[in-house]
Amino acid sequence: MRKINWGIIGSGKIADQFASQFKDDQAELTGIASQTLQKAFEFSTRFNIKKAYGTYEELAFDPEIDILYMATPNHTLYKNILMTLNAGKHAFYENSIALNSQQLNEVLTLARKKHLLAVDALTIHHMPLYNELKQEIETGQDYDRSKTLVYEINTLTHTLLFENDFTSLSHPGCQ
Numbered sequence: 001m002r003k004i005n006w007g008i009i010g011s012g013k014i015a016d017q018f019a020s021q022f023k024d025d026q027a028e029l030t031g032i033a034s035q036t037l038q039k040a041f042e043f044s045t046r047f048n049i050k051k052a053y054g055t056y057e058e059l060a061f062d063p064e065i066d067i068l069y070m071a072t073p074n075h076t077l078y079k080n081i082l083m084t085l086n087a088g089k090h091a092f093y094e095n096s097i098a099l100n101s102q103q104l105n106e107v108l109t110l111a112r113k114k115h116l117l118a119v120d121a122l123t124i125h126h127m128p129l130y131n132e133l134k135q136e137i138e139t140g141q142d143y144d145r146s147k148t149l150v151y152e153i154n155t156l157t158h159t160l161l162f163e164n165d166f167t168s169l170s171h172p173g174c175q
Contacts, residue, residue, distance in 0.1 A: 007031035007065040007089075009056045009080055011043040015071035033059035056080060060087035067092060067117075078103045081118055083111045087121065088112040090117040 004027040008015045022029050029049045034040035037054030043121035044052040053059040060068060060083050068084045070077055070093035078098045083105070084091040097120065098104040111118040 001026065003028050005030040005063070005064055007033065007051075007059045008043075008049075008071055009033050009059060009068055009084075010071035011039045012071060015043065015069075017067055019043070019049070022047075027047060027126045031059045031062060031065055039137045056084065057087075060084050060089060065089060067091070078107065079135070081107050082110065085114055085116050085118065088114065088116070090119070092117075092119050094120065 004024075005031050006022070006027055008018060008030050008031070009031070011032060015032070019029060019032075029047060031045075031051040032043045032049050033056045034043060035054075037059070037158060039053060039167035040052035040054060051059075051062065059065060066082075067090040070080050070084070071093065072080055073109065074095045077093050077096060081091045081093060081097065091111070098107055107118050123155075132137075174175075
């Protein structure tokens, strides 16, 4: 099974958190793009990411990248997600996918048309499961269950991306 190659758009605090917690045998952080090549290079050095880009477009159109994680402000997500989908990449983001329903429908329609995922990465810090898993990991209790959950999420992502036709998961309004 081939590894999934991830790229990160943006090099701020959210990108830092994502990269520092990224550990997956089936995936690799392959690229980082920032508003300047210097910032991207510093980030890539800090997290041992092999490619750094001075523009988001360069990363989006790199044929080695499979998925892009958006670590940019809310008001830029729509534009960055469209660019990502048009580059043939899956788009993972947090926060608002769009500023209105027209933008949302455009993103979801494009994703479905191109057979790509546009997925809310969903930060779970405020959900009961997060505190439960955090406690289990910190105390070592039921650690196997926590590892299993992480493994199942990663396996599901890999399966969705490479082994299934996942277009049925698209927003109902786009069918």
